[in-house]
Amino acid sequence: MIEVEGLTKYYGEHAAIRDLSFTIKKGEVIGFLGLNGAGKSTTLRVLGAVLLPTAGRVSIDGVDLGAEPHEVRKRIGFLPDVPPLYNEMTVGAYLAFVAQLRGVPADQVDLRVREAEGKTALGEMHDEVIGTLSHGYRQRVGVAQALVHRPQLLILDEPTSGLDPVQIVEMRKLIRSLKGEHTVLLSSHILSEISQTCDRLLVIDEGKLVAQGTEAELSKGSGVAVDVEIAGNAESARAAVAAVEGVRSVEVVGGTQLRVQAAGELRPAIVRALVNAGVDVLRVDRAASQLESVFMQLTHTRSA
């Protein structure tokens, strides 16, 4: 679906992205991960046919972006980091305008608008003026405009930015529901958010692709962090866990909690060791921020 080869974009002397290469298959939901300023937005803007690359080749659905940007634009729906909304228009009129602009035949415009509103749960907002909508609704209108013409490729730049937790969950559901019908490429700097929504992640740092793969593939090799809450002597518990094969380090946190770094899935072995040592186990968790630490490693080792 998307083939990117040696993509480079300079802003003056400064390279925003450098020699980026990757491919995306049809129907995938891809997460583009990177810190602010890593080059995510620039990459998406190039793929969205807004900006022209300095060097490199991009082909979308077999159409070369450099040679036929116009053909590419017909196949994509793009939500920039700021939703491109005309505040004085109503939601319905705006979506109809976008649909026509993207070449939807006149007799189908109304149908497509209703369809897009249905997908993004905007049906009741059809006659509302965009300028009066809350941030969450604005973001949804932004997604609706990107998919109103049923593009093969959806490019969403930080679709969840500025949303509250409930809206984030809704947005995630929405994006998952788009899978299959569209290939989706979205970006974020918040890992937990993107890892749940996407099939595959591309990690970008300082304009370069530093890693790609599924969540499991990315975290392989960096080990697993486990939090264990215990009752009893923390010191003997620490010693018992440290003796388990594969455990790299054990740290006592706050007297009743152990932070264990292990080479792999060692939770059963850890629990057994603790029980054998006469320590009561209250809770065993995989540390939630585990992928976060992978991300930090990937992006920080470079800048260090």
Add this chain to the structure above:
Amino acid sequence: MNAVMLIARRELAGYFRTWLGYIIIAAVLVLEGLLFNAFALGSGMDRKSSEVISQFFFFSSGVTMTASVFISMRLLAAERESGTVNLLYSSPVRDFEIVLGKYLAALGFLAILLAASVYMPTMVLVAGKISWGHVLAGYFGLLLLGAASLAVGTFGSAVTRSQILAVILSAVMVVGLLVMWWVGRVTDRPLSNVFENLALWSLHFPPFQAGIIHLRDVIYYVAISYVALFASVRVLEARRWR
């Protein structure tokens, strides 16, 4: 071409969905009304109808140029300010279609604005006779002068993302074109000829004001518009490279 009309229609409707359109129309009509009362009608009643109409077109030309700068200020600058330009950039629309659509909307608004002032020269009927040819030629001149100013304003709006800066830039460019006649006076031939002919008003508008349409004046205004719009398209294209 479909996209041009689509963009133009949305933009033209936009003038009336916000206060901007109404404010410009109100300000222009009040200003022209006052000027018409004060100068064109004058105190004495012994003026010729054609003189009154000529006077009307004289000050209307100034008001039209000023209004044009304000009408065009938001065309492209506002799109960048709000980020909506990315919608146009990522849609299957060519850059010249964006500029042309925007420009036609402004031109349409100007036409409405000019039509709203027709009652003023018509009032001459009360006390005199009107040569409709004269009125028509005058309005045609106003439309052309406005079209050129709007195109310059479109360019001003293309180079900045601030509407205020766009107004200032466009005003400077319009005034720059106006004072070409003065530059022409202080330079020697053949340069003075070039400058005089480049001037936005001094050589090219008075014939319209007097009810005469010269092809060279029409060509002049069309050419100015074309050059300014061409430059605007280039600015938009360049922005994709940045």
